Amino acid sequence: MLGVEFPICAFSHCRDVVAAVTNAGGFGVLGAVAHSPTRLERELTWIEEQAGGKPYGVDLLLPPRYVGSEQGGIDPRQVSELLPEEHRTFVDELLVRYGIERPADQQATVARSGGGLNISRSGYEPLLEVAFAHKIRLIASALGPPPQDLVERAHSNDVLVAALAGTTHHAQRHAAAGVDLIVAQGTEAGGHTGEVATMVLVPEVVDAVAPTPVLAAGGIARGRQIAASLALGAEGVWCGSVWLTTEEAETTPVVKEKFLTATSSDTVRSRSMTGKPARMLRTAWTDEWDRPDTPDPLGMPLQSALVADSQVRINQAAGQPGTQARELATYFVGQVVGSLDRVRPTRSVVLDMVEEFINTVGRLEQLIER
Amino acid sequence: MLGVEFPICAFSHCRDVVAAVTNAGGFGVLGAVAHSPTRLERELTWIEEQAGGKPYGVDLLLPPRYVGSEQGGIDPRQVSELLPEEHRTFVDELLVRYGIERPADQQATVARSGGGLNISRSGYEPLLEVAFAHKIRLIASALGPPPQDLVERAHSNDVLVAALAGTTHHAQRHAAAGVDLIVAQGTEAGGHTGEVATMVLVPEVVDAVAPTPVLAAGGIARGRQIAASLALGAEGVWCGSVWLTTEEAETTPVVKEKFLTATSSDTVRSRSMTGKPARMLRTAWTDEWDRPDTPDPLGMPLQSALVADSQVRINQAAGQPGTQARELATYFVGQVVGSLDRVRPTRSVVLDMVEEFINTVGRLEQLIER
Numbered sequence: 001m002l003g004v005e006f007p008i009c010a011f012s013h014c015r016d017v018v019a020a021v022t023n024a025g026g027f028g029v030l031g032a033v034a035h036s037p038t039r040l041e042r043e044l045t046w047i048e049e050q051a052g053g054k055p056y057g058v059d060l061l062l063p064p065r066y067v068g069s070e071q072g073g074i075d076p077r078q079v080s081e082l083l084p085e086e087h088r089t090f091v092d093e094l095l096v097r098y099g100i101e102r103p104a105d106q107q108a109t110v111a112r113s114g115g116g117l118n119i120s121r122s123g124y125e126p127l128l129e130v131a132f133a134h135k136i137r138l139i140a141s142a143l144g145p146p147p148q149d150l151v152e153r154a155h156s157n158d159v160l161v162a163a164l165a166g167t168t169h170h171a172q173r174h175a176a177a178g179v180d181l182i183v184a185q186g187t188e189a190g191g192h193t194g195e196v197a198t199m200v201l202v203p204e205v206v207d208a209v210a211p212t213p214v215l216a217a218g219g220i221a222r223g224r225q226i227a228a229s230l231a232l233g234a235e236g237v238w239c240g241s242v243w244l245t246t247e248e249a250e251t252t253p254v255v256k257e258k259f260l261t262a263t264s265s266d267t268v269r270s271r272s273m274t275g276k277p278a279r280m281l282r283t284a285w286t287d288e289w290d291r292p293d294t295p296d297p298l299g300m301p302l303q304s305a306l307v308a309d310s311q312v313r314i315n316q317a318a319g320q321p322g323t324q325a326r327e328l329a330t331y332f333v334g335q336v337v338g339s340l341d342r343v344r345p346t347r348s349v350v351l352d353m354v355e356e357f358i359n360t361v362g363r364l365e366q367l368i369e370r
Numbered sequence: 371m372l373g374v375e376f377p378i379c380a381f382s383h384c385r386d387v388v389a390a391v392t393n394a395g396g397f398g399v400l401g402a403v404a405h406s407p408t409r410l411e412r413e414l415t416w417i418e419e420q421a422g423g424k425p426y427g428v429d430l431l432l433p434p435r436y437v438g439s440e441q442g443g444i445d446p447r448q449v450s451e452l453l454p455e456e457h458r459t460f461v462d463e464l465l466v467r468y469g470i471e472r473p474a475d476q477q478a479t480v481a482r483s484g485g486g487l488n489i490s491r492s493g494y495e496p497l498l499e500v501a502f503a504h505k506i507r508l509i510a511s512a513l514g515p516p517p518q519d520l521v522e523r524a525h526s527n528d529v530l531v532a533a534l535a536g537t538t539h540h541a542q543r544h545a546a547a548g549v550d551l552i553v554a555q556g557t558e559a560g561g562h563t564g565e566v567a568t569m570v571l572v573p574e575v576v577d578a579v580a581p582t583p584v585l586a587a588g589g590i591a592r593g594r595q596i597a598a599s600l601a602l603g604a605e606g607v608w609c610g611s612v613w614l615t616t617e618e619a620e621t622t623p624v625v626k627e628k629f630l631t632a633t634s635s636d637t638v639r640s641r642s643m644t645g646k647p648a649r650m651l652r653t654a655w656t657d658e659w660d661r662p663d664t665p666d667p668l669g670m671p672l673q674s675a676l677v678a679d680s681q682v683r684i685n686q687a688a689g690q691p692g693t694q695a696r697e698l699a700t701y702f703v704g705q706v707v708g709s710l711d712r713v714r715p716t717r718s719v720v721l722d723m724v725e726e727f728i729n730t731v732g733r734l735e736q737l738i739e740r
Contacts, residue, residue: 167633167634196705197556197588200709218567219570222573228599231594232595264538
């Protein structure tokens, strides 16, 4: 269906990871929700040069409900007016408390970020234009059911449509919308994720949407977990976190180092980055937002707009001495972060997954025979 | 090692389930923490009569820290003095709000419950006396590392020791204490449970405690999930929730009916029943304790003492017309509750698990070959 050797889909915001997985026999998917059309055009062209005709995909967020969804989205120029004074002050003072300098013109930097996420139709349509002008094999919605016209346009371009689901109810809604692939994503996943674990969700979704094929996501970083996913009834896997400590990854050096030393207990579902619950490394940043005297995170996309600039400043300062920015630095990651303990090339991560998968199935065969 | 045909351990508070699983070729484990020694004596004798020499086990809670642990536990006669007026009033008024009559002598009923859980040495030693006088094959600690003298006493009686772990760190502590079996239990499990999902926890624990064998727990109610557990590196599985809708189960009719209609999204980790986080059905009971204006649950075993009597009254009233007790009724259960949709004999649950497991491994073999 996807035209790949191994049923391993790799979600990444990093074009290098996407190309490396596709070239290793898997299927790379570029997370593009925060890309400008110009940048997406450049990156898809680059991926196609690297991957030489091998299949890859693009991932967006298409949430049905977000702040301003009734009016088709928020004008980016008006975003800064919608950020409450209390929230802006909290973020500003938080950075000061951790020794990070206040920028000269806070108002200007907030306005520049403009929300960051292209989740409204007017935001994602230009990205779809770019994507459909390239040789993508798949378009995925990581949040929300793909609109009918998107499904039809994809199919008429011979592009498959995938959608992530954290509940069986959402998976059924996606299947009814005509998607070709459901990604059943457990709570242990990094990024936007629900509360039901992969072990429970996958067989439920497989039974509920049959014959639509299902990929398992959440908690998958090695061959044993791929074998487990296929045992649960999935046709393949969708992985994100495992690429974040590869040589190619976009992760900052500080975050990468934190990931390498973190345990599987060190993540938390938090609304502090995007306004919707997303799993990330638990750090001083998530702790500060979790305090009872802290303002509640705003909705999507306002929370992203609120924090986008401070995230850039935290990551810059974390690499320099003289501040406590390192304590704040965090990024989306799943519970498999506990098993990520060295930096490796993406290609060898894929090949090790496949080898462990084959060995695992061999071990199961012997269990039955003995 | 356990002397069973199928590597399926069944945790249950119900002797009928324990005997039925053991007789079907699995391994029944009786949860005995709330039993009196007299009742445990009677139930183990009954199980042995039913199971005719086939192996079974007993499960206790041995938490290292609880209210009063420094002094070796709380005198049951003093429990009621340790329950704050605010908490007693909240529980009392909660029942009145849902139309459940206030008992004649609230003070007396709270005192009678005496904590309920035999988690101190003076509480569990009489249970161990009874257990070791019977032909148990296994003693399990569902919470906390088994004390050294318990491990030695078990081994000198040719009894295996198991311990549940929700983190790799706890599993390593158990292995260092000399236990024979680690049960790696994911967050999706019913009852006391941690935050890491089975898919992530099991391979981590398997690698960390090798060569100690590991059973997978949490999210396991069918053959596909057993195959997935074995793929992750476990030697077998430990299941609890799946037995709660069997014909033999101790579950009240109202709770059983709620379980049959619940989805996998309908559970919550709550401290409202025992004082430590335990997964149960989300109902008006858990919602009421979760409200910001509600007192925080007490520690273990005070919370159990506080609510034990009200749980009995809720379950009694839920079966009668004229109150809203049904809305409050809840019980420990894992996320697999979403797949429990009919009442079946325990024996056929076991045999269906085994059949689906064998079919699943056959399907994986074909995937590799094609």
